[in-house]
Amino acid sequence: MNEPIRVENLQPLDQPYLMDEAQLADYEASYRNDYHAWAQVLGENVERIRRGSYSLHWLNTDGGNWGKRAKPSSRGLTYTDINRVRGYGDIPQRADWFNFAPRGSIREPYRDRMPVVTDYVVTNRDELWADNVITLYEEAKARQWNATKDIPWHELEALPEDLEKATCQLCTFLTEVEFVAGDFPAKWLYRTPQDFLEVKSFLATQLMDEARHQEVFRKRAIAGGGLLHASPGFEWALKAILDAPSHTMGTFLLNLLGEGLVLSVFRSGEMIAKTQVDKEIFRRCLQDEARHVSYGVLELKNYLATHPQREQGIEEMHRFADVGEQVILTAFTEAALIEPVAVLLGGGLKHIDKGMEGLAHMWRMFIDEYLQRCASAGFDRRARCTIPLDLPWGVAK
Amino acid sequence: MSAAVEVMKAATVSFPSQAWFQQLADQMNANRARQEQLGYVDCVAQFTVLDGGPGGAPLAYRVTFEEFSAIAVDEVPTRELGVADFALEGDYATWKEMIENIVDGHGRPDLEHSLNRLSHMGTPMKLVSTDPVQADCYFRFNQSLQEFVNACARFTTVFGR
Numbered sequence: 245m246n247e248p249i250r251v252e253n254l255q256p257l258d259q260p261y262l263m264d265e266a267q268l269a270d271y272e273a274s275y276r277n278d279y280h281a282w283a284q285v286l287g288e289n290v291e292r293i294r295r296g297s298y299s300l301h302w303l304n305t306d307g308g309n310w311g312k313r314a315k316p317s318s319r320g321l322t323y324t325d326i327n328r329v330r331g332y333g334d335i336p337q338r339a340d341w342f343n344f345a346p347r348g349s350i351r352e353p354y355r356d357r358m359p360v361v362t363d364y365v366v367t368n369r370d371e372l373w374a375d376n377v378i379t380l381y382e383e384a385k386a387r388q389w390n391a392t393k394d395i396p397w398h399e400l401e402a403l404p405e406d407l408e409k410a411t412c413q414l415c416t417f418l419t420e421v422e423f424v425a426g427d428f429p430a431k432w433l434y435r436t437p438q439d440f441l442e443v444k445s446f447l448a449t450q451l452m453d454e455a456r457h458q459e460v461f462r463k464r465a466i467a468g469g470g471l472l473h474a475s476p477g478f479e480w481a482l483k484a485i486l487d488a489p490s491h492t493m494g495t496f497l498l499n500l501l502g503e504g505l506v507l508s509v510f511r512s513g514e515m516i517a518k519t520q521v522d523k524e525i526f527r528r529c530l531q532d533e534a535r536h537v538s539y540g541v542l543e544l545k546n547y548l549a550t551h552p553q554r555e556q557g558i559e560e561m562h563r564f565a566d567v568g569e570q571v572i573l574t575a576f577t578e579a580a581l582i583e584p585v586a587v588l589l590g591g592g593l594k595h596i597d598k599g600m601e602g603l604a605h606m607w608r609m610f611i612d613e614y615l616q617r618c619a620s621a622g623f624d625r626r627a628r629c630t631i632p633l634d635l636p637w638g639v640a641k
Numbered sequence: 642m643s644a645a646v647e648v649m650k651a652a653t654v655s656f657p658s659q660a661w662f663q664q665l666a667d668q669m670n671a672n673r674a675r676q677e678q679l680g681y682v683d684c685v686a687q688f689t690v691l692d693g694g695p696g697g698a699p700l701a702y703r704v705t706f707e708e709f710s711a712i713a714v715d716e717v718p719t720r721e722l723g724v725a726d727f728a729l730e731g732d733y734a735t736w737k738e739m740i741e742n743i744v745d746g747h748g749r750p751d752l753e754h755s756l757n758r759l760s761h762m763g764t765p766m767k768l769v770s771t772d773p774v775q776a777d778c779y780f781r782f783n784q785s786l787q788e789f790v791n792a793c794a795r796f797t798t799v800f801g802r
């Protein structure tokens with residue numbers, strides 16, 4: 245007879261060991277190497293504490309901006325309000341503080357003793373600044389919503405199977421794409437020095453927005469029948485965004501082009517929604533998405549307007565867009581996206597042809613809006629656009 | 642419902658008119674708690690009834706939104722955008738049908754009568770703007786704008802100037 249199973253007799257499961265030994269060793273070696281720098285600080289601190297003496301150097305305001313109090317405006321205390329106070333609102337053209345010392349603090353005396361974070365590589369303000377970034381940050385905070393309780397989920401009713409599957413497939417697409425719009429800003433957020441805190445703050449709101457979008461579409465699909473098909477075309481477009489060689493290029497591809505098209509999908513989603521629940525989801529999401537698009541347009545505009553060799557900057561953007569547009573097109577021609585939209589637009593699988601006609605009309609609108617956004621940013625893409633202005637639906641028949 | 646809102650419910654206002662859009666603004670401003678949930682609205686929106694004026698001429702109303710309020714409502718003599726970020730244009734019949742639908746739905750339009758549903762394809766309503774970033778205000782504040790017009794269910798509209 246077998247021994248009874250007891251907790252103390254259980255063997256641990258054979259799991260892969262998660263800690264990378266080499267990485268830990270590197271970390272140890274690195275901090276041993278820098279020992280002279282930080283251990284000296286530690287030594288001085290310990291000695292002072294042991295002596296029972298105070299430093300009180302932090303009471304000295306020389307070289308600082310002490311005493312000029314920020315005043316709230318009607319909305320409370322915004323970044324704009326505190327940036328009006330002399331010494332705090334000067335956003336450097338080129339960041340040269342590669343650590344966490346706050347802009348406007350008394351930090352110069354300590355510069356040589358501070359570590360350098362080598363990941364902070366976006367040093368040029370014009371690689372990320374947009375004139376609307378503070379406004380969008382305040383707006384984003386004020387217009388947050390909660391996918392758990394702000395959607396009238398209890399009103400969700402089952403649809404005929406073709407419409408339900410089309411809705412769930414559209415939600416699967418959106419679930420798949422939403423988080424790249426979080427991962428891309430996250431990747432650049434941690435590469436951005438603290439002196440560009442306004443942009444970092446806005447990017448953090450985009451992360452939250454995208455988490456909520458991924459959440460709400462995942463919930464909608466699973467509440468309506470389930471997630472359906474992932475698609476290679478979506479994946480290539482998402483990877484192209486993540487791999488963009490610079491923040492501005494990636495922001496163009498993600499915020500201006502990609503999210504511009506997703507904004508169009510949300511607006512279309514609201515238009516063709518078959519339930520009030522879906523209408524509310526799309527309407528809430530399109531508000532967030534429009535903020536991301538607005539940042540993308542004004543970021544590109546500022547980048548090109550301030551580029552020291554504007555013509556060269558524009559040509560580089562064109563080269564990037566030549567590839568980027570085609571990879572984004574790979575996603576926006578996937579059957580797993582355009583067919584469910586056509587089914588919803590037509591009103592059922594039987595009417596998919598009618599839906600495709602409507603989609604062709606929308607396509608023209610979507611691409612025209614993209615080109616208008618480019619033009620508004622000072623990037624005339626009309627003659628070079630590689631996305632067909634008309635959806636070539638059935639031309640080879 | 643607050644006392645202020647109850648009082649306004651009794652009002653009867655003709656459409657299209659400055660007073661009608663002012664009623665929407667008053668309703669919005671009386672429901673600040675809801676606006677604080679929805680968040681800031683900062684834009685100038687123009688609502689145009691393309692054939693609402695004498696002889697089928699356009700009538701336009703410009704609503705200035707700031708923070709949580711509609712701070713100004715003006716009738717403008719032209720459908721030109723002026724200081725507006727965008728205009729939402731539709732003919733009288735479309736506006737009337739939308740308003741009646743919202744009233745029938747007790748403050749919520751059916752699937753075919755939301756602002757975005759009516760304007761997305763450029764017909765029967767049309768979003769007009771000279772700049773894409775200003776046009777995006779219509780999307781950035783869309784839920785608030787929808788609830789702004791939904792407030793027409795709280796008072797009685799009589800149609801015709």
Ligand SMILES: [Fe+2]
Pocket residue numbers: 422425453454457533
């Ligand atoms: Fe999103």
Ligand SMILES: [Fe+2]
Pocket residue numbers: 425453454503532533536
């Ligand atoms: Fe987004």
